Amino acid sequence: xxxxxxxxTHLIKTRGQQVTLRCSSQSGHNTxxxxxxxxxxxxxxxFQYYREEENGxxxxxxxFSGLQFPNYSSELNVNALELDDSAxxxxxxxxxxSRVGEQxxxxxxxxxxx
Amino acid sequence: xQQGEEDPQALSIQEGENATxxxxxxTSINNLQWYRQxxxxxxxxxxxxxxxxxxxxxxxxxxxxxxxxxxxSLLITASRAADTASYFCATEPLLQGAxxxxxGQGTRLTINP
Numbered sequence: 001x002x003x004x005x006x007x008x009t010h011l012i013k014t015r016g017q018q019v020t021l022r023c024s025s026q027s028g029h030n031t032x033x034x035x036x037x038x039x040x041x042x043x044x045x046x047f048q049y050y051r052e053e054e055n056g057x058x059x060x061x062x063x064f065s066g067l068q069f070p071n072y073s074s075e076l077n078v079n080a081l082e083l084d085d086s087a088x089x090x091x092x093x094x095x096x097x098s099r100v101g102e103q104x105x106x107x108x109x110x111x112x113x114x
Numbered sequence: 115x116q117q118g119e120e121d122p123q124a125l126s127i128q129e130g131e132n133a134t135x136x137x138x139x140x141t142s143i144n145n146l147q148w149y150r151q152x153x154x155x156x157x158x159x160x161x162x163x164x165x166x167x168x169x170x171x172x173x174x175x176x177x178x179x180x181x182x183x184x185x186x187s188l189l190i191t192a193s194r195a196a197d198t199a200s201y202f203c204a205t206e207p208l209l210q211g212a213x214x215x216x217x218g219q220g221t222r223l224t225i226n227p
Contacts (some may be wrong), residue, residue, distance in 0.1 A: 004156075033214065042217030043157070056214055058135050077196075088154055102147065105156040105217060 001079055003092050004106035012112045021076040022110045023091030031102065032074040034066060037088040039048070045104050049105060078111075086113045120218040127202065128226050135221040137203030138183075142167060144206040146179055148188050151200045152163040160188075160201075165208075193225045 005024045013019050025032050031050045035043035045058035049068035063079040072093070078085055088110050092103035122138045132212045139146070143163045149157040163170045163179045165184070176189040190197055200222050204215040 035174075035217075039154075042204075042219045043215075045214035045216065048214065059216060090156060090158075101145075102159045102162055103157075104159070105149075107156040108154075110154075 004091060004104050006089075006091050006106040006109050008109060009067065009107070010110045010112075012114065014114050015081055016082060017081050017113075018079045019081060019111060020075065021078075021089050021091075021111070022073070023076070023093075023106055024073045025091075025093035026080075026104050028095060029092075029093035029104070030072050030092060032068055033092045033094070034076045035090040035092065036060075037090060037108070039087070040060045043090055046076070053085070083113050086111060115190075120221045121202075122221060123219070124224070125223045126226060127193060127207075129193060129195055131193055133166050133197070133223055134163045135188045135201050135203075135223070136184045137188070137218050138171075139186075139203070139205045139216075140184065141205075143181070143209040144208050146177075146186050147206075148175075148177060149202045149204060149217075151202065151220070153199075157202065165190075190223075191202040193227050195225050197223060198225045199223060 004026050007022045027101045031047040034046040037043040046060050047057040048055045048061045065077045068074045088108045091106045092102050119138050145162055147162045148160040151157045161172045161177050174191045181187045185199050200215050200220045202220045204217045
């Protein structure tokens with residue numbers, strides 16, 4: 001059974017640029033959630049995808065967008081990067097529908113915006 | 115925004131001692147979960163306790179939940195150096211359509227050999 005993987009591991013961008021982060025969910029999981037974790041803080045929910053549809057969104061602006069593919073892998077896109085977007089971005093997968101339950105997290109992508 | 119507050123923010127104890135971390139939250143929940151994070155890496159699920167449960171055990175872990183006080187505690191018994199990590203509580207709100215976990219700010223636990 002393959003765990004959750006994320007790419008890239010680290011990324012450095014400049015303000016105003018766009019970035020795409022990728023996540024492969026654990027085998028058998030059809031739900032992917034994305035979280036942003038600023039340094040010294042707990043993760044904050046960005047959005048969740050279930051069977052290729054957005055299934056809930058946190059308090060993040062529209063320049064944060066996502067996709068889920070038929071194989072349940074997912075992308076997080078951030079446009080017009082700001083300095084405050086510097087954070088660890090975590091992807092989590094799970095199986096199920098309306099309830100969250102246990103989440104399986106990937107190792108994260110560390111994004112630095114200069 | 116963070117739902118939970120964890121107490122203490124940092125805890126340093128000797129190997130073999132017990133470690134207790136507390137979590138408070140604000141809204142009604144479906145369940146509460148505890149996660150561990152090593153050095154800013156991915157989170158590892160430790161234990162899930164449902165809103166109708168009061169106590170749960172898993173190995174050296176004991177979790178309690180008091181929904182009337184909106185609080186939970188995580189006890190790690192006989193701590194080991196490998197338990198050094200940040201520990202987060204996360205709640206699943208009971209709001210309809212809320213498909214998310216809401217995390218606290220975490221407790222940084224250091225186990226001294």
